[in-house]
Amino acid sequence: MPDSRLPDLIARHEADLLAQWAKALSAAGATREDLMKPEELRAQCADLLGSVRQALQRGGNDITGQGWEKVRELLTEISRTRAQQGFTPTATASFVFSLKEPLFQRLRSEHAANPALLVEETWSTTTLVDKLGLFTIESYIKAREDIIRRQQEAMLELSTPVVKLWDGILALPLIGTLDSARTQIVMESLLQRVVTESTDVVILDITGVPTVDTLVAQHLLKTVTAARLMGTDCIISGIRPQIAQTIVHLGVDLTSVITKSSLADAFKVALSRRDLMVVKRKAAAAGAQA
């Protein structure tokens, strides 16, 4: 195949191609003016078409090759921002695929007299745009995965509060899934707090944990053991009836641990461990007078 005439064609009709492309984009519903300003879109189109032309001029239509670096960067950036802005995969891919129609029209009028060349050029153009489109979809998916991962990580950090209930009494209200990487982080930050604040009792509250399986149980037991080695007692609270039954069937032995059904009960135990108690004000006053 001789060198493609495509770059030359783009160079000669760049403005017209851009105008047609813009039309095709809005016909395909890929403009989404609610999400993106028209002039921003136009700038992206011009950038992309320009760098596609340059890449073609440098030779080769292997878009993974060196000459196509700029195009790949542009498409990656475009997909990333579209993923963030909430474009659908279809709208994102249509951005690239909409370029086909204007290019084909140009090729038709250019090579009207030479059908063989027209077919050849159309074929190589469609293959090229397809590759660019697929690359865009892949980048879009990667960007979406990144967003999801970041959100997950953000949640990991959000939901690890160690709460001080009283001098020497810490509580760890665990919420949600306990068996992921999160458990490790939570438990480590708890043990760290146990060291920095002299702590007598830690309450691990699992009221917000829907499933306690062997892995969760193992994590809990390990934490209890580690805390104990540092001279701190642990109480596990929030063991609802259904969780208690499940633990029994699993054959997990929690008898070495103090367990309570509610955080309030656990707090009472923790207070008594510290020789403290909660009394009604009147009763306390009466006691003081006596």
Add this chain to the structure above:
Amino acid sequence: MPLSKRDLLPIRAETDIVMVRQAVRKACIEQGFSLVEQTKFVTAASEIARNTLEYGGGGEAALETHIEGVRKGVRIVFTDQGPGIADLEQAMRDGFTTGGGMGHGLGGAKRLVEHFEITSTPGVGTTVAIARWK
């Protein structure tokens, strides 16, 4: 009226285990299982899902809900193409683990559900099915 429904769930990463648990919980609720029944079945599914990922190198779960007359059931079948288990009796025993776990997963899951079936061929893979009817 559809008598049964079947969903395929991939088990490729830790987050998939969470998805399996959520899907199983939803199915149990749809079938009218009590909170205790739900919790038991979800926990058993969680155990097997984790084994599928950890020892089976990943696989998939087919979650089925059945309605047969007045009987309603949930069944989930886990399959992997991992190394398989040479000695099933040993693997089922409480306390046996090759991965530093508690070794209570398989035995516990069996005790938590009504129907438990495991087949495994070394070098081919492992299939575990659990079901509960109401």
